[in-house]
Amino acid sequence: MSATIFTNGTILTLDDANSTPKAVGIDGERIVAVGHLHDVRAALPGADEVDLAGRTLIPAFIDPHGHFPDSAFVTLLRADLASPPRGECRSLADVFARLSAKAAQTPKGEWVMGAALDETLLAEGRMPTRDELDAVSRDHPVWVIHTSGHCGVANSMALAHQGISEGTPDPAGGRFLRDTAGRLTGGIEGLSAMGEMGDTHFLINQQSFRRSFDAAREEYLAHGVALAQNSWTALPLLELFADVASQGDPGIDLVLLPVAEIEPGFSTSNLCRNWPGANISLGPRKLLTDGSFLMRTAWLTKPYHTGAPGKVPDKGLAYMERDTLFAEVRKLHDMGYQIHTHCNGDAASDMYLDAIEAALATNPRADHRHTIIHGQVMREDQLERCAELGVTVSFFPAHVWYWGDQHYSELLGPERSQNISPTGWAEKAGVRFTIHNDASVTPTRPLHLIHTTVNRVTHGGRTLGEEQKISALSALRAHTIDAAWQVFQEDERGSIEPGKLADLVILDASPLDRPDRIDTIRVEQTWRRGARVYQVENKKVGALV
Structure with missing residues (x-):
């Protein structure tokens, strides 16, 4: 990894003074020089130079709250039931068609899961029912989780699999929805009622987790995010992340937020005390x-x-x-x-x-x-x-x-x-x-x-x-x-200053110059820890000179 200098563009450091220097020099994983071009060149003689060509250099984005790699769980492992402007489901007929297609690809007896459903954007304005999901399949447990992650609907096989019957009482902080006759409709509200079906690790194993991790990483890097977050990390998910961390640098940095209910036991466990790797932190x-x-x-x-x-x-x-x-x-x-x-x-x-x-x-x-x-x-x-x-x-x-x-x-x-x-x-x-x-x-x-x-x-x-x-x-x-x-990482990242990680993004324009059209700006390159990890396709940007 050679030393690199970025120059000839707008540089937004986002330091305390919001300074805009003429050049930035990196060596290895770190930023080593920020200032006038001649001073940066003097600090890094013989360094490669990236010509920004009028584009904008900023520190890489940081995800303050999210559920990495959930987006890939949806696209790779589940039926995506999102509605416009995110997806294509406009009616319950569209929802059932996607679930049926997923069921046709799934061996009998295995779970079929739909995600990202928002009933407020469907023509019918409601969630599906247990009976409607039974019509999708009686050979699979079918579980549809709401886009909020706080409720869902199950078919009869899924309810039975989870031990939920007509006589099951509502837990504190949750409820099993019933019709006027007292029969379960399949609707389940609240994490306490959803149980394992409400967890992001539901139906995930090491192989599918790693495949999803890698796909989500590429998505995040393409949008300039170098530090992601999983903000509801139950113990099974912690174990899956630890497995990834033990295999070396996963290509993106992460902060995990363990759920409070596993404390204080988790803090004294071997998993916590011997947490592997520096790129995925607790x-x-x-x-x-x-x-x-x-x-x-x-x-x-x-x-x-x-x-x-x-x-x-x-x-x-x-x-x-x-x-x-x-x-x-x-x-x-x-x-x-x-x-x-x-x-x-x-x-x-x-x-x-x-x-x-x-x-x-x-x-x-x-x-x-x-x-x-x-x-x-x-x-x-x-x-x-x-x-x-x-x-x-x-x-x-x-x-x-x-x-x-x-x-x-x-x-x-x-x-x-x-x-x-x-x-x-x-x-x-x-x-x-x-x-x-x-x-x-x-x-x-x-x-x-x-x-x-x-x-x-x-x-x-x-x-x-x-x-x-x-x-x-x-x-x-x-x-x-x-x-x-x-998340107490301001000394390590978040701005372009000497000593910090060289997590950088090249944009095709400055958000400060077009505040009413920021959504039209795009990420052209992402650099993580001093290495270019993403470049927009079919366009030469940031050429070395």
């Missing part, structure tokens, strides 16, 4: 307090704008009792861990902030960086409280594009929907935040996500929340240096 511990807006299980302080079909508007529900959450936060906080917690609704955020405040009262910890994940309807007072408590947030602005119109007309209404993913309020309150796609809920597309955060335009063309718009520079930082900071 990060914060993960908690879950509520559900999904699309399911109307995100927990709100005020009711949803309209009711679900046949129901009056309610406030959603908590997935965890208050005392349980307080105990879990205190346990992890006292163990010294950073905590990332899924809080979609503002009532969920209130409870989590209360738990953090209580933990800090008995055990003060400076710079803990406990994090609210999603925070989609956080209020101004909550963000001010985050600033006081040292809490950071990772927002989900992709919802503006994909489901903003539903938020406006049905879920939150015209007023509250203006402030989903309130990045403007967070910036005003002085809260350092990140932005994410939550792949595979929405695909890993950093430039589209940044565009949506800056412009806040829905798929239907409506602008949601002028007050919440932020600059292209702020959004770019939220997906690079701030994302590194949020």
